Amino acid sequence: MRKSYVTNNIKLNEFDALIRITVEMSKYLYPYIREILKSKEDIEENSVIWNDFNKRFIELIKERLNIDTMRVKKLLNQAENDEIIIKSLLILSFCSSNQGYKKLKNFLYDF
Amino acid sequence: MIQNKLSFHQSSASLEIIGLPDYSNNEKKDQISIISQWKLTIVDKPLIEGKIEHLGPIMDAFYIYSNLLIKNEIPIYESKLIDIKADNLYIHNIVLKSSKPNVKPLVLKIGNSLLSDTINCFDQLNESSKVSIKKIYIPTNIPKKLRFGLNKKVKFFNSFIPPFIAICSLILFSSYFIYFYSPFENIEKKELINPK
Numbered sequence: 622m623r624k625s626y627v628t629n630n631i632k633l634n635e636f637d638a639l640i641r642i643t644v645e646m647s648k649y650l651y652p653y654i655r656e657i658l659k660s661k662e663d664i665e666e667n668s669v670i671w672n673d674f675n676k677r678f679i680e681l682i683k684e685r686l687n688i689d690t691m692r693v694k695k696l697l698n699q700a701e702n703d704e705i706i707i708k709s710l711l712i713l714s715f716c717s718s719n720q721g722y723k724k725l726k727n728f729l730y731d732f
Numbered sequence: 733m734i735q736n737k738l739s740f741h742q743s744s745a746s747l748e749i750i751g752l753p754d755y756s757n758n759e760k761k762d763q764i765s766i767i768s769q770w771k772l773t774i775v776d777k778p779l780i781e782g783k784i785e786h787l788g789p790i791m792d793a794f795y796i797y798s799n800l801l802i803k804n805e806i807p808i809y810e811s812k813l814i815d816i817k818a819d820n821l822y823i824h825n826i827v828l829k830s831s832k833p834n835v836k837p838l839v840l841k842i843g844n845s846l847l848s849d850t851i852n853c854f855d856q857l858n859e860s861s862k863v864s865i866k867k868i869y870i871p872t873n874i875p876k877k878l879r880f881g882l883n884k885k886v887k888f889f890n891s892f893i894p895p896f897i898a899i900c901s902l903i904l905f906s907s908y909f910i911y912f913y914s915p916f917e918n919i920e921k922k923e924l925i926n927p928k
Contacts, residue, residue: 651852655848659844659845661822661844662822662823662843662844662845703821707822711798711847714852715802715852718852718855718856719859720855720858728802731803
């Protein structure tokens with residue numbers, strides 16, 4: 622999915638390290654994640670936060686991912702990507718605790 | 733005897749645990765092992781409180797429901813004490829049934845933000861060294877056998893599908909060439925043009 626011509630398989634310790642970084646970042650960013658989730662609940666009042674987040678999300682995807690693949694196209698489709706974004710944000714918010722590493726690892730194995 | 737009180741806060745939700753330490757187990761004064769009461773306060777929602785036997789099932793319900801929500805399964809949890817189901821992607825409907833007769837169930841509608849706040853409060857309680865309760869079942873712990881089984885299946889399909897698609901596409905592609913070139917027809921045509 623990445624915009625790269627080299628396909629390197631991720632090592633187990635690198636995978637673990639990425640999970641740890643993600644969990645630490647989700648702890649730090651929890652208030653923001655929460656606000657984004659909340660903005661989608663009452664979109665009429667807080668549409669600005671959700672729209673800004675969605676806009677930046679799409680910008681980053683176009684910048685870093687290979688937009689010719691079907692999976693990435695699905696992420697860019699605004700009609701379909703709401704569910705994916707909300708579920709990803711929910712996973713991050715559920716994992717922002719001290720046991721988050723274990724939780725996130727299990728969520729990813731289960732995907 | 734003065735009871736200990738511990739609070740766990742996360743944005744709009746807070747969980748309060750009231751109880752006593754188990755002195756027979758040589759526990760410290762500030763610990764809670766015998767929980768007499770707990771209260772879950774969510775901003776703009778009615779107060780949820782109950783006995784110790786209700787806390788475990790309610791925490792389990794929230795953990796199982798959140799897991800179903802993420803795993804793309806139908807997010808419905810039903811039990812004698814609590815029902816949780818999703819109204820849509822953003823709103824969750826919670827029905828708390830009282831154990832006392834003639835008491836109407838309490839219905840709450842919470843969004844994703846409040847759901848994650850509540851789960852974070854429960855996480856803090858689980859991680860707290862000052863409260864000793866029976867460790868709550870965390871449904872995300874998949875048995876190792878099943879986990880590896882799933883991985884093997886995925887690996888098997890991943891290795892099998894690309895050559896299968898390649899062979900199929902070769903067959904389909906080469907079958908078109910049958911219509912493009914027919915040497916016998918060409919010879920016949922040439923004979924018709926130059927009849928010598």
